Amino acid sequence: MNTAEPARLVWYKSSYSGNEGGECLEVAADVTTVRIRDSKKRGDSPQLAFTRGAWAGFVADLGRAGF
Template identity: 65%
Template sequence: MSIAEPARLAWFKSSYSGNEGGECVEVAVATASVHVRDSKDRNGPQLTFTAAEWASFVQFTAAI
């Protein structure tokens, strides 16, 4: 993936982020990866996970 590709992704606010502002996470799904960023710093660093890593994370968080 090129450095420019994440800018073309369709970002959406995580359902775990509250509506009162502050700490919000945005997620973008690509073909083989999932990207996560801070909505307050859209040009800042991002985390990138494989589809399998993201599925494991979502499954774990749903169990707690």
């Protein structure tokens, strides 16, 4: 897993997240990788990096589980 962050990622937070500073994740994607980070610690937050295929499988499993 490559955790080096590309120079220009656009991070997105869920539209369900408010501005109250709750527990939120942000997601960004490049050509090969989907990355997740803690929205409260943007600059110094560790990131999880997934291949696009692994991310698609994860999201599909969430849908089947009813989340």
